[in-house]
Every structure is written in structure tokens, then in C-alpha cells.
Amino acid sequence: MKIGILGYGNLGRGIECAIRQNEDMELAAVFTRRNPETVKILTEGVPVYPAEELERMQGKLDVLILCGGSATDLPEQTPSYAKYFNVIDSFDTHARIPEHFDNVDAVAKENGHVALISCGWDPGMFSLNRLYANAVLPEGKDYTFWGKGVSQGHSDAIRRVEGVKDGKQYTIPVERALEAVRNGDNPELTTRQKHLRECFVVAEEGADLSKIEAAIKTMPNYFADYDTTVHFISEEELKKEHSGIPHGGFVFRTGVTGWEKEHAHIIEYSLKLDSNPEFTSSVIVAYARAVYRLSLEGVSGCKTVFDIAPAYLSPKSGAELRKHLL
Amino acid sequence: MKIGILGYGNLGRGIECAIRQNEDMELAAVFTRRNPETVKILTEGVPVYPAEELERMQGKLDVLILCGGSATDLPEQTPSYAKYFNVIDSFDTHARIPEHFDNVDAVAKENGHVALISCGWDPGMFSLNRLYANAVLPEGKDYTFWGKGVSQGHSDAIRRVEGVKDGKQYTIPVERALEAVRNGDNPELTTRQKHLRECFVVAEEGADLSKIEAAIKTMPNYFADYDTTVHFISEEELKKEHSGIPHGGFVFRTGVTGWEKEHAHIIEYSLKLDSNPEFTSSVIVAYARAVYRLSLEGVSGCKTVFDIAPAYLSPKSGAELRKHLL
Numbered sequence: 232m233k234i235g236i237l238g239y240g241n242l243g244r245g246i247e248c249a250i251r252q253n254e255d256m257e258l259a260a261v262f263t264r265r266n267p268e269t270v271k272i273l274t275e276g277v278p279v280y281p282a283e284e285l286e287r288m289q290g291k292l293d294v295l296i297l298c299g300g301s302a303t304d305l306p307e308q309t310p311s312y313a314k315y316f317n318v319i320d321s322f323d324t325h326a327r328i329p330e331h332f333d334n335v336d337a338v339a340k341e342n343g344h345v346a347l348i349s350c351g352w353d354p355g356m357f358s359l360n361r362l363y364a365n366a367v368l369p370e371g372k373d374y375t376f377w378g379k380g381v382s383q384g385h386s387d388a389i390r391r392v393e394g395v396k397d398g399k400q401y402t403i404p405v406e407r408a409l410e411a412v413r414n415g416d417n418p419e420l421t422t423r424q425k426h427l428r429e430c431f432v433v434a435e436e437g438a439d440l441s442k443i444e445a446a447i448k449t450m451p452n453y454f455a456d457y458d459t460t461v462h463f464i465s466e467e468e469l470k471k472e473h474s475g476i477p478h479g480g481f482v483f484r485t486g487v488t489g490w491e492k493e494h495a496h497i498i499e500y501s502l503k504l505d506s507n508p509e510f511t512s513s514v515i516v517a518y519a520r521a522v523y524r525l526s527l528e529g530v531s532g533c534k535t536v537f538d539i540a541p542a543y544l545s546p547k548s549g550a551e552l553r554k555h556l557l
Numbered sequence: 558m559k560i561g562i563l564g565y566g567n568l569g570r571g572i573e574c575a576i577r578q579n580e581d582m583e584l585a586a587v588f589t590r591r592n593p594e595t596v597k598i599l600t601e602g603v604p605v606y607p608a609e610e611l612e613r614m615q616g617k618l619d620v621l622i623l624c625g626g627s628a629t630d631l632p633e634q635t636p637s638y639a640k641y642f643n644v645i646d647s648f649d650t651h652a653r654i655p656e657h658f659d660n661v662d663a664v665a666k667e668n669g670h671v672a673l674i675s676c677g678w679d680p681g682m683f684s685l686n687r688l689y690a691n692a693v694l695p696e697g698k699d700y701t702f703w704g705k706g707v708s709q710g711h712s713d714a715i716r717r718v719e720g721v722k723d724g725k726q727y728t729i730p731v732e733r734a735l736e737a738v739r740n741g742d743n744p745e746l747t748t749r750q751k752h753l754r755e756c757f758v759v760a761e762e763g764a765d766l767s768k769i770e771a772a773i774k775t776m777p778n779y780f781a782d783y784d785t786t787v788h789f790i791s792e793e794e795l796k797k798e799h800s801g802i803p804h805g806g807f808v809f810r811t812g813v814t815g816w817e818k819e820h821a822h823i824i825e826y827s828l829k830l831d832s833n834p835e836f837t838s839s840v841i842v843a844y845a846r847a848v849y850r851l852s853l854e855g856v857s858g859c860k861t862v863f864d865i866a867p868a869y870l871s872p873k874s875g876a877e878l879r880k881h882l883l
Contacts (some may be wrong), residue, residue, distance in 0.1 A: 248816050252695050273816050330878050349883055356689065357882045359867055360826075363682065365882065366843040366870035367836075369578050396703035415829075427591050488839055490599050494831035496839075500686075503741075505820035511692075513814055513822075517692040535880050537868040541685055554655050554865050555685045556691065557675055 233259040233291065234516075234525050237282060237318070238298035239270050240319065241476065245294050245512030248274055253516060255546050259292055291316045293520045293526075296320075296527065307332060313339040313346040313533075317526045319515055321351040328354070336533035344534045345526045350518050351511040352502060353377070355481050359536050360500040364484035368496060371486025373410050376404035376425060380478025380507060388453045389430055392446045394438030399467065399473040403427040404481060412483050415495050428459040430471050433466045478507035517544040558849050559585040559617065560842075561642070563634065565596050568647065571665060571838030572622050573599055574786075578853045581872050585618055603700065613643045619852075620845045633655060637670045639665040639721035645841055647677040654680070662859035671852045672859045676844050677837040678828060680704070683808050685825040685862050690810035693827035695823060697812025700738050702751060705805025706833060714779045715756055715780040718772045720764030723792065725799040726831060730807060736835075738809050743823050744842040754785040757799050759792045804833035 232255055236243045245277065251274070260278050263268050263270045267279040282289075285295070295316040297308050300323045309320045313335055322331050339346040339458055353375070361373060375448055382402045389398035408425050411418040418424075430447055444461045448454055464472075479502040480550045488494050504510040518536065521543035525534070542549055547556075560576055562569045565587050567669045577600070586604050593605040606614075611621070621642040623634050627650045635646045639661055648657050654675055660814040677682065678775070679701070687699060698744040708728045715724035734751050737744040744750075758774055760766055770787045774780055790798075805828040814820050818856045844862065847869035869873055873882075 245814070248814060251816070252814070262860050319727070324883070328883055329876065332879055354823075354883045356693070360879060361882045362867050362871060363685070366846075366867075367839045413829075431757070438832075476717060488571070488574060488578070488832060488835040490577070494835050496831060496836050497827075497829040499825075499827045499829075501823075502827045503739075503823040505827075506814060509814040509820050510822050513693045520674070520692075535879060535883055537883065538866050540866045541688050541692075542863040545688060549863070550655065552688060553658055553861060555653070556655055556687045557680045557861055557863065 232256045232520065233293045234287075234519060235259050235262060235288065235292040235295040236298060237262045237285065237295060237312070238304070239263050239265075239272065239279070240298060241508035242512060243298040244273070245506070245509040246298060247514040248509060248515060250274075252475045252513075252554070253520070253546070255520070256516065257459045262286070285312065286315060287545075288533050292316055293523045294319060296515060296519060302401045306334070309346065309348060310334045310338045313344050315344075317522050319350055319519055321346045321355075321511060321515060323354055324353065325354065325434045327492055332535070340532045345530055347518055347522050347535065348540070349535055350515050352514060355478065355511070355514050356502070357480065359501070360482045360498075361484070362537055363546055364486075364498045364500075367488025368484055368488070370403075370492065370494075370496070371484050373419050374483040374485075375480065376409060376483075377402050378402040378426065378478065379481040380480070381402065381473075385428065385453055388450060388516050389432060389447060392443055392450075394443050395432055396426060396435050397433040397469055399431045399469065401429045401431075403429055407503050409481065410486065410537075412498065413497065415485055415497055416484055417557045422456045423458060426457060428454055428457045428458065430461045431464050432461055433469050434463055439443065468536050476507045477505055478510075479503045484497060507535070520544060558582045558846065559619045560845060561611075561618040561621040562624060563588045563611065563612065563621060563638070564630070565589050565591075565598065565605070565779050566624065567579075567834035568838060569624040569834070570599070571835040571843060572624060574835060575838045575842040577873070578839075579846070582842065582845070586614070599822055610703060611638065612641060613753045618642055618829060619849045620645060622688045622845060623840060632660070635672065636660045637676060640668050641670075643671045643848050645673045645676055645845055645848055646840060647681075648675045649680055651680065651695040658859050658861070666858045669857045671848045671856055673844055673848050673861065673865070674859060675692060675861055676841050678830075678840060679806065681837070681840050682828070682863055683826070685805065686808045686824075687810070688863055690812075690824045692813025692825075694824070695816070696818065697810050697822075698743050699809075700746075700809040701806065702735060702809075704728040704730050704752065704804065706830070707799075707802050711754065711756075711771070712832070713780055715758060715773060718769055718776075720761050720769050722757040722759055722761050723795055725795065727755045727757075729755055732859055735807065738811065738814065739823065739825065740824055741811055743811055749810045750783060754780055754781060754783045755784065757790050757795060758787055759795050760789055763790045777800050801831065802833045803831055805829045846872065 297320040305322045333347045385400035480498045484498045575870045590608045624644040661672045711726035808826045810824045
């Protein structure tokens, strides 16, 4: 299976690493909008081409993995490249998924390609768990918690505060809320009761620390609705202790069964990830296998993780899967 | 969707309750090998027929759910009834799944029906989680723990001991083992290190308790390889405190990503179930929806949970699912 990567940031590099862990896959080329000579990839002997070369690669890639951002890149790229290739993206702007799906679906169908959007862990593995659990327990309650992990958006927001040189923000689920859900208490939880926000900030020399702290804690949307902690640390400490990109979270469904709804059940799925982009990449690469197989079966159009039978993700045959994993 | 149930024990009753929680389904009839007059079901106005009537019901049931046991009932029933109906079973003898699959597949294909075998939570939801996690993290380690829950087989084994009037056995995962896996220690665990066995025993009057305890604790296969605790209690206490059928368990996969495999990840799925048969039933009923939909699409043959795209389980449309659950 020949895979192409468009965009070589954290996600693109994660895809490159994941391909190396799957023997039935091969990285064919990396495509970039930067000057290809400035992009050094890890895999020896694989070319880096300018993004403009992509159209000429038609027929030479089994799946193209789009590693751009959801804000402006993917709404443009995924429909464009679904014209030439089977594609996958990790589009994660939940509110705009229906619109993105329709755009991609039209192009993919017209050109006989399979496109899979919104792949990763949320949307992705978390969505799958919400769907399975809702189907199995139709009467119940859903809870999703994120973290402990780095939120890029909130870290960026900190860095925009006057007097801040650098910063990282961790989203942390409130332990008491997790426990209440796990106990089957079915709590109603406010935003503040679900997550904490912890910030590690490097201030500019001479900056007013209390002013920075106040600016962060009162920032609407990002921090005002949460219990937020701000730690001022040195640039060295930030680099040493907070340069990773861990993440994770929890999906619960609690529900009832029985003639009188007398029995309660709790389904819990959780992820603890050392590297958010590498885990996302690993999910995407498994789904690349599914996309390729579906295309070989003559399927076309836009799909999500909801539409893919799990067996398509594994390199093992149906008989092997039934024997060893069922 | 018209559902038939064959066999009205704990599982059959669970299916009946689950159908009531799904508005697009209707219980058409219950079939039994007992005298139908002795079988009182919960749903008003639904007939109970002798099992022999089933052949005459062809065309009147969209899916027949087989609620017999895996030892002798299902290997016989599932292939037999796949001749007349779309069928689902919860066949759980892991070692014999490949053979059962082949038997059912041949009949289902020949007669244009969809058959789904080994549905429930293990095999079932646990299998799905093993498959997804293996596909996403190809380099890693799997752990499955069961409990805390009642094991029917072990409870039966206790009741066969001389001097025992009644008894219940709980399988309990060892907390220290769970923690080691959750911490990413990737432990190698012996049978004894993974699960405890706790027995509640009602002795016959005048029986030798220490002899009973020794007989249980040294019983090969069932108890000898485990740390087993035996509590002697009264018949009243057994009835009052131990008449439920709770169960559950944990599926973990720990794995690594990155160019040098430098990042570790932990995927955990767990179930905490007040009623094992009712939860199993809820899974089966969701898959009954999928079986029916596949049959409407002209699909035939034997399937497992691995072959079913998740969207087929939900009564919601693709667009609704993408909008609300993705």
C-alpha cells in the first residue's frame, strides 16, 4: 500500500513513524507547501516534493493522508485532493463536520475515490465509543472528559497575553467528577466541575506577573469558566518539563436495562497518550488500510469511522481475527 | 423490525426487556422447548409457541435471536435456523468459534440469510476493543481481566462438591495487576496474579466445612491456580446478598509509537454491569438491527461484530450520527 503525506508537521511526522510500524505499507512521498529542500524527513530514500506536484502523482499513491489544520487547510484540501486520490483527514471542527462531509462526498463520488474524514481519537476512537455505547444502552447518559493533556489552542491563547514569552496549558479532568460518574451517580456537571486548567508561563523580563495571571484567569471562553492555576517558570524549565504533547481522556456511558429499568451499567473507555499527534497518526494509518481496501472493492464517496467495519482496519484475515481476537 | 426469541431463560428475558427500549423493534413471539403454557413472559399480548412452530414462521420474523447455551444448543440451533431466518447467537466457546462460523456460514449463504454469531460483551464488545486497539497500536501488549462478577461455571463447580447445598462464585481482578497495567509497567502476569476467586457457600447440615473448603480450593482448572477465599453463609444470606448476576471487566492494550518507539500509550475499556444477561441482551438487540439492515441490502452469510460497520447499530441516520456523536 503506497501512502503519500501532505504536510510535514507533528502529524505528518507521526504518520511517517506509524507507516514504519505497519509492514503492508510504504511511504511513497511527502508533499509540502514549504521549500522541499528545507524539509528533512526521517525515512531514507523517500522524496519530498512541493505540494504542486501532487496532481501529477495520480495513480501512484493508494492513499493520500492530509496533515493540515482544520481551520483553513482541510476544508480546502480534502475536497480538492479527493478528485485525484483516496484521502484521509483529521478534520476536528465538530460543528462543521456535516458541511465538510457533503463537500468531500460530492467530489469523491464524482471521481470514484474513497475519502475518510475526521479520523483520530476525538473525533475518531471517542466517537466510536459514543456510538457503540449509545446503541447498546439507548436509555442513558454520556460523559466525555479530556486530559490530562496539552491543549494547543489554550497554549496559544496564553502566549497572546501581554508580557508572556512562552507558555503551555494542560487540560485536566476533575478527579471527583470522574469518580462520581464511575460510581453511577449520574451527576449533572458544569464546565467548571468537569475540567481544570493548569498553565505554565514564562514571563518577559520585568513583566507584571499578577497582571498576567489575572489576564489569563479572566479570559472569556478559554479560562473564565474554569478553575485555572497559573505557574510562572523559567524558559529552561518549560523546555525541560513541558515540551511533550501528551493527551488522553475518558468516554463514559451510564445506562439502565431491565423491565423496570432496575439494573445500571457503566461503559468506560479511556486513553492515556504520551504523544497526541503520534496516537492520532496511528489511528489514521489503520484507517488508511480500510480506505484502500474499500476502494479496491469499488466503493466511493465520503466515509467516517462510523461507516467502516472494524475488520478492515487489521492486516489480519477474517479467519485469523475470529481465531485470535474474538 | 419483528424479533423472535428462542429460549426463555435469563438471556431470553433480557432480550425481551431490551426490545422494549428500542422503538423500532417489536417482539413477535417467544419460542420454547418447554411446554409453552408453563412459560409466562413479561410482554402482554405476545404469544409463546413451542419451538417446533418455528419452521412455519418463515417470512414472519425479521430476526430470530437464539438464547440457548454454547455447549450443546447453539452448535445445533444456529445452523439449523439460519435456513429459515436471519439469526443471532451469543456462542462463547472461544476455541470452537472458527468451526461454528463455517457451519453457520454455509447454511446462511445457501439460504440468503444473515447470521451473526458470538455477540455480547466477551466475545463481543471486548473483542471489538481488542481489534481496534491492535490495529491502532500494532506493537504492544493485550490484557483482558474479568469481574467483579458471577461465574456460572465456577458456581456450578462449587455446587457439585459433596456437602454443598448452594453456592456462588465471584471472579475478581487483582487490583495490583490492574494498577501495574494502567501505570504502563507491561507486567507479565500469571493466572494467580490476574484474578481472585471468592466463594459464598451454603453447606448441608452437619457437613465438614474444612473438607468442603479444601475440596474447593484444590479443584483443578477451576480453583487450584487461584487465590481462593471461601465464606460459609446461610441460605437466607445467599438469597439476599448474592442473587444478582453482576459482571464486567477490563480490556487494555499498551503500545508504543515514534521513530525510536519512545512514546507509550494505554487504551483501556471497561464494563461494570449490574446484570450480565441484560447487558449481553442489549448488545445482541443492537446487532439485530444491523443484521436486519444488512439482509435488506441483500447481504448473506455468517458475520461477527468485526464485520459490521458501527453505524448499522444505531437507529439514527448517518447525518444525525455525524452531527451528534462524531
